[in-house]
Amino acid sequence: MKWGKCIDEQLVYEILSVVEEIPEGKVATYGQIARLIGRENNARLVGRVLSIAEYYGSYPCQRVVNHAGRLAPGWKEQRELLEAEGVPMKDASHVDLKNSRWEL
């Protein structure tokens, strides 16, 4: 593909570095990660990076959801990955943030 420098690798490493620290059975929101890397108002960028994160290595990007607890659209496999870790699911497309939110 053409992904060689469509996104700053520096940003990719910062985000993946945080994603890598999410404990099993817990999930984090994009805004939460955005804040940890110093891009609080740039949560959308986190999503864009995670969408191509698989090309930069293996990271638990399945533990990252939006503020409503909804999983990534267009990625059916994510639900099963979370269930395998013991993450409580509210339904087929939402996690129970009430009990799986990653508290720092």
Add this chain to the structure above:
DNA sequence: ATGTTGACAGCCA
């Protein structure tokens, strides 16, 4: 340079 789009967040009802 201008306008759309998106793995989003925050505020309000």
Add this chain to the structure above:
DNA sequence: CTGGCTGCCAACA
């Protein structure tokens, strides 16, 4: 948490 509206930033046409 759900649904609607607005705000932000970077990638893309």
